[in-house]
Amino acid sequence: MNEMIWDIKCNDLDRVSLNIGHYTSIYNEHDTKEEDILQVINDYFQKRNSNKNEVVIFDDMNQETVSYASHQSWILNHELVEREHGLASNAILTKKILRNLGNHIEIGSYFNSINALHEDVLSLIKSELPICIKKFDFKAFIKLLEFHYEICEDYDRLIVRLEKILPILVEEMNAISGQKTLLIYFYPEANLSPKEQVRFRKCLENLAVPIIVLTGSMHFLSNELEHNNYLRNGEHMLTSSFINQLCWDAPLNFNETDIKQSLNKFIHLYQEKLELLPTVTNYKLGDIMLFEPIDLYVGITYLNHIGQCFELDIKYDLLNMPLQKYVKSFEKS
Structure with a gap:
């Protein structure tokens, strides 16, 4: 799937935009019902009973409507994959x-x-x-059929069963859809250790189909900033307009590529901490440690942009004057 920005409009949900790529991640935010948005997307990309008459998905990047026939979507999570072992009539x-x-x-x-x-x-x-x-x-x-796993193959572990079954499911999805599969996966980190999450992330990437994951784990965030999504209070935070403004407002002559890399690094390191009241520091161990000037600028600006409350513990003598002035503007009076 090529890089896109989907503008999604429907009667049941507020208008929302999503960054889309071959591997797309949406970080779960407790105030936003991402599941409802993904259900709308799933229902749109169906051969039968599509909600295409109530939903419009427009690609802002390429300035064209995304056809409901361009994909066939499936929603999976670990529980649904496990149910496949029952070989129900609709499995x-x-x-x-x-x-x-x-x-x-x-x-x-x-x-x-x-x-x-x-x-x-x-x-x-x-x-x-x-x-x-x-x-x-x-x-x-x-x-008459039932699954019989060899004990030596360690199939009592969820990760092993997922790695075995999921590629087979996707193979059949491709056969049904004519190679138009879109896989939406909810919470792939569930019941997996950090090491197993890394393994399952590789399993998802090896499926060679477009994937949208809804996750609360850094291990399943997209490696590409342009394919990450974070919705807060129903609004998309990682928009191109925000990134452009981030580059434009920089108090120092930071390179645009470096700013994007810094933001991507911040999201992967600290997104999980945003449900707390984090302390940002530039000189010691803390919740959010931003030692480089560009990282400090990007991190504080992003936190302010998403409406995240935070505290500062800054050594200002480590900063040059323009950055000092910028950071001090966020000090609580």
Whole structure:
């Protein structure tokens, strides 16, 4: 998927914009219902029963409407992946098995032979009861299946099962959608250790389909600033207009590329701390440690932009005069 900025309008939600790339992340904010936004997106990209008449998704970057037929979307989380083991009638794995069976011409002959044997066994029952044999078909075959994992493969661990099953699910999604899969994954960090989160992040990236993750973990944030999203009070914080203003208002001659790298680094290091009342310092250990002038400028400006309360513990003699004046403007009176 090419880089885009989606402007999403619908009747049920306030208008919102999202940065979109091949791997897109939305950081969960407790005041914003990101799940509702993603559900609208998921419902839009459906072959049947699309909400296309109530929703408009416009790509601001390329100045064109995003067609509902450009993708087919699925929403997953760990619980839904685990349910696939049950092989329910609507399970993706069930569809994959049925499709694979249907590719074999001789399968009908196998079922006919099984049904004939069943009739032979039934004929051995000397009974006046009006009973008959249910026909053995694809659905009956599915009901006989169950997962059997080898103990040596450590399938008691969630991460191992996810790494095994998810690529198979996406393979079937691609077959169903004609290679137009859009995967929306809720909270991929759930019930995984930090090391397992890193493993699962690699698993998601290796799927080779466009992915939007809703996460509260730094391990699943996009590596690209332009593909990260943070919504606060229903408004998107990481907009191109904010980044342009960040570059324009700099008290020193900071390079635009360096400013973007600094902001991206700040988000990856400190986004998880924004539910607290963090203290920003430039000379010692603390909640948010910004020792370089550009990082201090970018970090404080971003915190102020998103409406985050914070405290300052600054050694001003480490700063040159323009930056001193800028930082002091955020001191509480």
